[in-house]
Amino acid sequence: MAHKPRSQMIAETRGKLLSAGRRAFGTVGYAEASMDDFTAEAGLTRGALYHHFGDKKGLFAAVVSQIDAEVTVRLAEITERAGGGWRGFVESCAAYIEMAIEPEIQRIIHCDGPAVLGESWMTTSQSGCLACLVDDLERLKADGVVGDIDPEAAARLINGASLHAAQWIANSDDPEATSKKAVAAFRALLEGLRVRAAERVGETVN
Amino acid sequence: MAHKPRSQMIAETRGKLLSAGRRAFGTVGYAEASMDDFTAEAGLTRGALYHHFGDKKGLFAAVVSQIDAEVTVRLAEITERAGGGWRGFVESCAAYIEMAIEPEIQRIIHCDGPAVLGESWMTTSQSGCLACLVDDLERLKADGVVGDIDPEAAARLINGASLHAAQWIANSDDPEATSKKAVAAFRALLEGLRVRAAERVGETVN
DNA sequence: CCACTCACATACGTGGCGTATGTCAATCAC
DNA sequence: GTGATTGACATACGCCACGTATGTGAGTGG
Structure with a gap:
């Protein structure tokens, strides 16, 4: 049981990034939102973000x-x-x-x-x-x-x-x-x- | 005659920065406008910009x-x-x-x-x-x-x-x-x- | 004529973005 | 079940742009 199925893990990370980005964008604004900061806040790194959303704008568009x-x-x-x-x-x-x-x-x-x-x-x-x-x-x-x-x-x-x-x-x-x-x-x-x-x-x- | 009075030089510089910034902001947008680029285009450097307008946002506000x-x-x-x-x-x-x-x-x-x-x-x-x-x-x-x-x-x-x-x-x-x-x-x-x-x-x- | 001010340039540090590369787990072939 | 492969994510690096601290030389007041 240790690990959930792959697809679910992925959905979770996407969700975490999405909500972390959303909170950052919604409070400090796009320009002031540091990818390093809010990905870390979600327990991840910029690597995950670039993998899922391409770039900062990609995540923003998703939000x-x-x-x-x-x-x-x-x-x-x-x-x-x-x-x-x-x-x-x-x-x-x-x-x-x-x-x-x-x-x-x-x-x-x-x-x-x-x-x-x-x-x-x-x-x-x-x-x-x-x-x-x-x-x-x-x-x-x-x-x-x-x-x-x-x-x-x-x-x-x-x-x-x-x-x-x-x-x-x-x-x-x-x-x-x-x-x-x-x-x-x-x-x-x-x-x-x-x-x-x-x-x-x-x-x-x- | 070599040089115009001080105040006039200053006004000219301000005007040059203003119009250079205005052109840059109006075409490529604020984020993509490089201060080094458009100040150089005006025959100046970022130093002049910071002196007159404080920062990038200051010039933008003026524009x-x-x-x-x-x-x-x-x-x-x-x-x-x-x-x-x-x-x-x-x-x-x-x-x-x-x-x-x-x-x-x-x-x-x-x-x-x-x-x-x-x-x-x-x-x-x-x-x-x-x-x-x-x-x-x-x-x-x-x-x-x-x-x-x-x-x-x-x-x-x-x-x-x-x-x-x-x-x-x-x-x-x-x-x-x-x-x-x-x-x-x-x-x-x-x-x-x-x-x-x-x-x-x-x-x-x- | 000398000291001072001020407009601007130069030099430097920092932070943030994007990319290239590495790694480890999950799935698939057999 | 074991090896190969895919893919999700982390790490490391370079670059660019902003802001600041410092320098310099031309005007200006006494």
Whole structure:
């Protein structure tokens, strides 16, 4: 029994490296994270890292993917729980802002991510969150809730607005109050996407 | 005559370092820009850089400030030329997107900036562009054109949306078409800020 | 004219990344 | 079961880039 099967050991080391790197990247940032330090912290050396991830950027990319996947899941849950529709969409957007406030996401995804992987990575590569937004918007458009706008374009604009709102909130003196203001303005902006009240049939404004 | 006055020499040196650094940061990015390389390119050494700017980040910050100031001026011109009002505001927003597409601005301000200086720097520190937007919005709000939303909140959301739109456009296969879609969606979002047509008196929709 | 300041260059130490090489355990052939 | 092979990981090395400490020579004040 002394040793577990090979594949399991490998998965464990990958996991250890991933979480150690994630913690380092999320706290001190990519540039300040020493590979020697955080691999040692995981009981390993840089050798393991280079074997599994190629280089520092490779590990970073893996961390980004992991976080993105987690966020995607969380967003999907929230959208579903809110029962879809316009309200569900708005709720998921608000939740997106909330998540973007978390320091780890802030630092890794929105701060270092574009600089390290190239901003094209974040845009062209499939970001799960973005795909979520696009899906929602396409449904809403098909249902006639939102007007004739390109779903991806709207999703990206919403995405950008959310992220900026998040970092504004995160760095403000009174996050509570700032958040209220940001969400209010955000809801107002989103209203611009809906078909006008005059053009609609008999829907409640809220 | 052999030599110019001291102060002028200093200003020249600072300028040379600033533009050399700006070019390097704008093309290869902050991390890949070697101080030895681009100072030599300016006919100087790292010694001069450390003397004037403290360190690499110091020069970078100076470059960011310079670009921000330029953008602010350009934005102000556009806003004024459009004659203010809602239309002027929308035009300046569109121009903001256009400027954010420029590779130098994209790379230095939106990509490396937050990672190098900390994203708090970009938010808390006075960004000239942002101040412009806030001013415009405050006027529009006072004139009853936009609804009861916090100007700064709206400005930050618009800012974020613009930047993301810009990098989406810049990295798309067909920037022309992408730009059209983005601007259309952007205008729709902005409409959300205006007081509703039903609530207004007798204004043209456009 | 002399002492001093200051703008900049030169020289050095350090740390972190990437690569080349080594080693030992797990799997496979027979 | 034993030898060969693969592959996961560690060790050792070189390099590059940053930051600092020190030097130097041209302006500047008295």
